[in-house]
Amino acid sequence: MAAYTQESAAPVIAALVTKLNTWRREYYTNDAPSVEDSEYDATYRQLQELEAQFPALIQPDSPTQAVGDVINPAFTKVPHAVPMLSMGDVFSLGELQDWAARLQSGVDEAVAYNVELKIDGLSLSLVYEQGRLVQGSTRGDGNIGEDVTPNVLTIADIPHTLPEPLDLEVRGECYMPKAAFAKLNAAQEADGAKPFANPRNAAAGSLRQLDAAVTAKRELATFMYTLVAPEQYGVTTQHEAIAFMRRLGFATNPSSVVAQDLDQIDAYITTQTADRDALSYGIDGIVVKVDSLPLQAQLGNTVKVPRWEIAYKFPPEEAETVVREIEWTI
Numbered sequence: 001m002a003a004y005t006q007e008s009a010a011p012v013i014a015a016l017v018t019k020l021n022t023w024r025r026e027y028y029t030n031d032a033p034s035v036e037d038s039e040y041d042a043t044y045r046q047l048q049e050l051e052a053q054f055p056a057l058i059q060p061d062s063p064t065q066a067v068g069d070v071i072n073p074a075f076t077k078v079p080h081a082v083p084m085l086s087m088g089d090v091f092s093l094g095e096l097q098d099w100a101a102r103l104q105s106g107v108d109e110a111v112a113y114n115v116e117l118k119i120d121g122l123s124l125s126l127v128y129e130q131g132r133l134v135q136g137s138t139r140g141d142g143n144i145g146e147d148v149t150p151n152v153l154t155i156a157d158i159p160h161t162l163p164e165p166l167d168l169e170v171r172g173e174c175y176m177p178k179a180a181f182a183k184l185n186a187a188q189e190a191d192g193a194k195p196f197a198n199p200r201n202a203a204a205g206s207l208r209q210l211d212a213a214v215t216a217k218r219e220l221a222t223f224m225y226t227l228v229a230p231e232q233y234g235v236t237t238q239h240e241a242i243a244f245m246r247r248l249g250f251a252t253n254p255s256s257v258v259a260q261d262l263d264q265i266d267a268y269i270t271t272q273t274a275d276r277d278a279l280s281y282g283i284d285g286i287v288v289k290v291d292s293l294p295l296q297a298q299l300g301n302t303v304k305v306p307r308w309e310i311a312y313k314f315p316p317e318e319a320e321t322v323v324r325e326i327e328w329t330i
């Protein structure tokens with residue numbers, strides 16, 4: 001990072017904010033970003049570092065001050081009783097260790113973690129009343145989401161009714177399986193339409209459709225990962241919450257495990273990184289959560305992200321994979 005003064009940093013920060021906001025609008029409004037996630041992440045961290053150095057220069061419209069996505073005004077708005085936050089990121093095992101050490105230092109009991117694949121899709125909330133699906137919504141800006149109820153009713157693995165007449169809300173990831181993505185882009189090319197850049201954008205463009213008949217053809221799928229207000233159902237850990245949702249008929253990811261320490265988390269990351277290409281859906285990292293739900297509540301959230309979970313992001317696939325192979329052969 002070049003050495004800046006407050007004066008010389010101001011225009012640089014302004015330019016970074018403009019560039020990142022343009023990319024955000026592309027990404028969240030028409031689900032077609034012009035840059036790879038890795039370039040967005042790198043530019044975002046550059047802005048974070050400059051804002052940390054010169055807090056007086058933080059602009060109100062800086063993407064570091066916003067939660068979540070840009071809302072499409074064409075959808076009915078849905079207030080989220082419990083905010084749908086995003087997650088903090090780390091990009092190395094060292095950073096993950098630092099996160100876990102900071103967290104453990106504030107807690108008496110030994111922390112156990114629930115470790116999950118980070119499905120590369122978009123967040124989805126499902127609300128049931130007396131066991132019937134009444135609403136589906138996107139994250140939106142975290143407090144206000146977009147009502148996509150007609151669309152979620154067309155997604156095959158979302159139950160319309162539950163085996164018990166429960167009032168509950170669950171949250172998860174809506175994604176497009178790799179095979180469905182390949183089929184969709186072949187059809188796009190055949191129709192002379194623009195292909196989607198990746199399965200995540202295809203899922204977002206398919207879920208955030210004003211015409212549910214289009215969503216119905218897109219073969220979307222879900223993995224649910226959060227039970228809202230778990231204490232109402234006597235659920236006290238994240239791994240129990242996943243089993244509870246699975247028993248109710250929700251699709252939950254089979255690969256999550258409880259880890260007692262960093263070595264077990266590291267082993268999980270190594271295994272899942274090796275198996276990544278064999279998965280029928282895209283993942284872009286691993287999510288490490290405090291397993292105890294009361295401890296999660298005690299740790300709480302910052303304005304943007306929970307303190308009790310972190311996303312370990314895989315390096316960008318192309319270049320990094322080659323570099324890593326070279327590392328291993330030395």
Ligand SMILES: NC(=O)c1cc2c(=O)c3cc(F)ccc3oc2nc1N
Nearest residue numbers: 084085086116117118119173225287
């Ligand atoms: N992409 C994912 O596979 C995934 C994403 C999230 C979140 O975004 C997330 C956001 C919150 F505010 C709280 C818990 C979460 O848990 C999550 N767990 C996951 N497995």
